[in-house]
Amino acid sequence: MPELPDLEVFAKNLDKHLSGKKLKKINIKNKSKLKSSTKEIKSAIEGSTLKKIFRDGKELRLRFSNSNVLGLHMMLHGRLNYFTNKNEFKYTILELIFADGTGLALTDFQRNARVILNPEPSKVPDALSKKLNSKYLTDALNRNAAIKNVLLDQDVIRGIGNAYADEILWKAKISPFSVSRQIPPARIKVLEKSIRQVLAWGEKEIRKADPDIIGGEVRDFMKIHNPTKKKSPTGAAIKKKSGSRKTYYTNEQVLYK
């Protein structure tokens, strides 16, 4: 269940481990969520050398020497696993086998992880991109939706998920239920900073906890979106609101409405 900081660490670790290797074979074990045909994917990248693995929004991308790109979206439960010789993981969606024998398997017990050949470039800024400046945010927030929903909207900003949205809003001292249009300009600037700071902090904490991680999750360092904590670092009681996703917040956050 990775969010942006997790994916950022995975991408860097995978890149270090796999870049420069030649892809010998790709086996697609589950086609249910596939947009392109197996044949198209195989002919696009088999025999090509992996140049770079990076993150874009909530996707991992593998770019090959012939410029073809394989996008991987983990959805809720997808994970990546290395193997040698034989892939014995359950729920495999696809496996990549490199010329030196290294294997990488994408697994998902829910079978929702997605594989996309040559994903369309998006105009929506990534949460860590420079295009996400105060002007963009001010325009994007000019609507009546709750601010948390705006942060989670991948058509507004790509990469923020449920847990980090709570952390970001606590840091910015904005209630998740604030009407985004009512947030004053000075607060929007604080929000902009908080997005970058919280995501960078998450990445650092994940790497500290598990330097070589390429799958799964590290969450226990979270200050607010954390079921084991009762109080924020500044001593306010953490409240929870259930919905389709749980929201954690405190009274330290101002409700603009």
Place this chain on the structure above:
DNA sequence: AGAAATGTTGCGCT
């Protein structure tokens, strides 16, 4: 042992 978790899509209600 039952609830909670995570992202996206699509639908229905207001």
Place this chain on the structure above:
DNA sequence: AAGCGCAACATTTC
């Protein structure tokens, strides 16, 4: 008619 909330996806982990 924008915005919200819910169900579904299916299993693991606590």
